[in-house]
Amino acid sequence: MPAERPQHGPAMPPDDDDENRGRAALVERLFREHNEALVRFLLVRLRSSHAAREVAQEAYVRLLRLDRPIGTASHLQSLLFRTAANLATDRQRRERKYVSSADWPLFFDNLPDVRTPERQASSAQTAQRLERLIAALPPKCREAFLLNRVDGLDFASIAQRMSLSERMVRAYVSRALLHCRTRVDEFEESRDD
Secondary structure: OOOOOOOOOOOOOOOHHHHHHHHHHHHHHHHHHHHHHHHHHHHHHHOOHHHHHHHHHHHHHHHHOOOOOOOOHHHHHHHHHHHHHHHHHHHHHHHHHOOOHHHHHHHHHOOOOOOOHHHHHHHHHHHHHHHHHHHOOOHHHHHHHHHHHOOOOOHHHHHHHHOOOHHHHHHHHHHHHHHHHHHHHHHHHHHHO
């Protein structure tokens, strides 16, 4: 009598652990085979090897977090590069949006000075006027304002440095801005009359 063959029940879909292990193995394979090319691809876009490596890492993490089946390795490779390109674009947008005030001098130093002598004199006068307005502020208000607007410190750092609450620092900076804006507007109005 032939040996009985074990009966198998209906085919069970792979459980989540099997799917996750399979996805991790595919992503690991992608990393080994394409990471160098991906980082070079991102380096051209981001012009920073550190940023390129960070974005590449985030792209791999995103692939691992996909909820849907990932398909073939070639599909996953194109998805990896597309995801990385999108992440790089998002990063560039954020960096353009949040140019630090500490970077302003570098930005303006690269611009050619095409102002007329009259405009140069007017700018110098405006700068002197602002210096006088800032000097007229109460000492703590002036210090908070300069630390924020010139040194680029955030309110929490200034509060810690000056032993004040963040709320007080915000109030000082707002007061200084309002003071300067009001005085400059008053001066401009008097010149127009």
